[in-house]
Amino acid sequence: MEKEFSVKLANKPGELARVAEVLQKDGVNIRSIATEPNAEVVRIVTSDPEKSRRSFNQSNMQFSERNLLVAKLEDKPGELARISAELAKEGININAAYMLDKDANRVHVALAVSDEDKAKTILKCCD
Numbered sequence: 001m002e003k004e005f006s007v008k009l010a011n012k013p014g015e016l017a018r019v020a021e022v023l024q025k026d027g028v029n030i031r032s033i034a035t036e037p038n039a040e041v042v043r044i045v046t047s048d049p050e051k052s053r054r055s056f057n058q059s060n061m062q063f064s065e066r067n068l069l070v071a072k073l074e075d076k077p078g079e080l081a082r083i084s085a086e087l088a089k090e091g092i093n094i095n096a097a098y099m100l101d102k103d104a105n106r107v108h109v110a111l112a113v114s115d116e117d118k119a120k121t122i123l124k125c126c127d
Helices: 015-025 051-057 079-089 114-121
Strands: 002-008 030-035 041-047 062-073 094-102 106-113
Touching: 002 051, 002 094, 002 106, 015 030, 015 041, 015 051, 015 079, 030 094, 041 051, 041 062, 041 094, 062 079, 062 094, 062 114, 079 094, 079 106, 106 114
Parallel strands: none
Antiparallel strands: 002 041, 002 062, 030 041, 062 106, 094 106
16 A cells, blocks of 8 residues: 655755655655645655655654555546546545556556545555
């Protein structure tokens, strides 16, 4: 299961570098990252959730985490619209979405959703 880590940061220069250095020191790769102006949080998907959790704890960083479902979508226009509409039709909210990577034919998209079990059935996917 993929995880999203939301790490609390001070709104000052060097904070993102500090987070990246903590992960790098323990050999953890950042797969996807999102920031928002003045939000004082960075959201990260990493290559190793267990190591990430341990690294943040050892560095005394405040963080939370949540599960992500990974959908492998055809790499063509409209696929995100299609699955978003299917989830919405069943009353499932998408709380966060990340593009992780892609192969020759598919884009791997990680989603935080309001109902994981129902979304797994609809998306026919997931870890």
